[in-house]
């Protein structure tokens with residue numbers, strides 16, 4: 001019996017065997033979730049900082065355009081970052097799903113009554129918030145990167161794409177609701193990740209997490225600021241002075257995409 005369930009000594013000695021055992025263990029999955037989550041926080045922080053260029057008093061449209069072009073000019077590096085981010089999302093979701101199923105299997109009969117210990121709203125909304133964020137990311141890339149269904153979308157003109165996109169009240173609502181859930185997810189996730197990788201001991205005072213709170217509030221408010229300001233008419237129509245040359249050198253699929261959807 002033991003011979004069929006335990007890996008052989010040779011398998012555990014091999015790096016792939018050790019990696020497999022790490023991935024199969026609960027602590028391994030939590031560590032993967034922590035590392036991929038921290039990478040995700042890094043991404044959303046940089047993304048938020050980039051989006052805040054929308055508020056540049058003069059030349060926000062050209063600034064956003066130059067930013068989009070500069071990103072494309074990174075070429076292979078941009079693709080490496082995109083693939084890395086995609087890998088992080090996939091690993092994060094698989095590990096979260098497997099841990100949830102493992103928890104359920106360990107307790108097939110639910111508690112008769114749940115006694116909330118020191119759980120926060122962030123902790124209680126991790127799963128539902130995670131599913132909503134996944135749906136948001138899929139919609140958001142189709143919407144703002146590919147311009148699917150966004151009338152007037154122009155490749156490499158994020159200023160006007162955001163201005164037009166947030167003339168739709170339902171999109172403003174969806175983006176703001178998603179940022180609220182993102183804030184809650186980050187609040188609990190940032191603190192839990194920190195604890196998983198051993199940097200912080202368990203605390204029975206969940207509200208005493210100043211860094212996690214500050215990070216979550218800064219990111220949620222910084223991201224929600226753009227859709228809210230756009231809905232309030234803070235971004236007037238402006239030309240991004242898109243050069244055909246930019247579009248080509250930033251490796252768009254075809255010059256015909258200028259002024260149209262797609263990339």
Ligand code: HEM
Nearest residue numbers: 044051068082137141144145158175179182223224226227
């Ligand atoms: C709520 C406010 C947000 C605004 C205003 C916003 C704005 C944008 C815009 C304009 C683009 C297209 C950029 C371009 O094509 O040059 C973009 C792309 C993207 N956004 Fe957001 N975003 C927001 C929130 C988020 C969140 C919360 C996430 C993830 C959790 C996210 C993930 C992405 C990703 C993965 C891309 C594609 C990047 C690429 O093409 O390489 N965004 N966003």
